[in-house]
Amino acid sequence: MLRLTMNPASRGRLLLAAYVDYVLFTLVFEPGAWLLKRGGVQVTGWVVSLVLFVAVELLLVRLERSPGRAVLGIVALDGRQQVLPAWRARERWWTMLLGTLGISEGAKEAVRWTFGLPPPPFMGLALDWDTRAAIVTTNGIVFILAGLGVLCTRVWGTVLGVAVCVVGIASWIASWSQVPAWVAARTIARRNAQGLPVREGEIEMMTRVLPGGALFGAVMGGLLLVLALRRFRRADRAAS
Numbered sequence: 196m197l198r199l200t201m202n203p204a205s206r207g208r209l210l211l212a213a214y215v216d217y218v219l220f221t222l223v224f225e226p227g228a229w230l231l232k233r234g235g236v237q238v239t240g241w242v243v244s245l246v247l248f249v250a251v252e253l254l255l256v257r258l259e260r261s262p263g264r265a266v267l268g269i270v271a272l273d274g275r276q277q278v279l280p281a282w283r284a285r286e287r288w289w290t291m292l293l294g295t296l297g298i299s300e301g302a303k304e305a306v307r308w309t310f311g312l313p314p315p316p317f318m319g320l321a322l323d324w325d326t327r328a329a330i331v332t333t334n335g336i337v338f339i340l341a342g343l344g345v346l347c348t349r350v351w352g353t354v355l356g357v358a359v360c361v362v363g364i365a366s367w368i369a370s371w372s373q374v375p376a377w378v379a380a381r382t383i384a385r386r387n388a389q390g391l392p393v394r395e396g397e398i399e400m401m402t403r404v405l406p407g408g409a410l411f412g413a414v415m416g417g418l419l420l421v422l423a424l425r426r427f428r429r430a431d432r433a434a435s
Contacts, residue, residue: 204269204276215263218302220248229309266346285348285430290423297342297356304335313380316370345423353424360417367410378402
């Protein structure tokens with residue numbers, strides 16, 4: 196009976212699973228590359244990262260231990276990649292997009308410290324660089340977990356995501372007076388890392404765009420997560 200209700204995994208779904216694997220791979224690669232760089236070994240660059248990822252991904256797929264396929268409900272059955280019925284019944288394209296954006300943005304925050312960019316202020320508190328970096332990294336990891344939970348169509352993933360968005364909104368509002376100085380320091384550090392000068396008017400533009408954009412993104416993300424929460428709960432009630 197179960198086999199009759201299962202559907203073949205599309206190429207798009209398999210590619211999304213590979214992307215999830217890549218995002219999780221960067222959580223190990225970027226800190227590892229940073230540590231090696233401090234020891235005098237240069238392993239940075241997208242070519243090195245891609246080659247290593249492909250090797251790891253091929254091994255995971257061969258062993259049927261791919262995290263991306265697991266969270267997307269893909270299983271090997273009769274030599275074919277199939278999607279479990281529970282995923283098909285509960286998910287929608289926008290919930291999959293929401294989960295993917297969650298892990299993508301969470302990964303950026305989790306490894307941001309390896310690029311030497313100053314972490315944003317938190318709740319308007321006077322915290323040192325290391326403390327703020329630890330908070331941002333933790334927030335990124337939690338957001339990744341929330342995104343994985345949403346891809347798994349689990350209620351706990353949406354609840355966790357809403358909590359992260361609420362904390363983020365509260366922190367931006369409480370830190371609003373500290374944001375301009377952070378934006379200026381971040382812009383300068385980013386350009387220095389690129390070996391380029393800061394463009395005329397760039398700091399002013401980023402000060403106008405970045406805070407409002409981040410706040411808008413947190414609000415919209417929270418609202419979409421609430422909609423996903425309602426959908427998953429209705430699915431749970433229908434299945435019980």
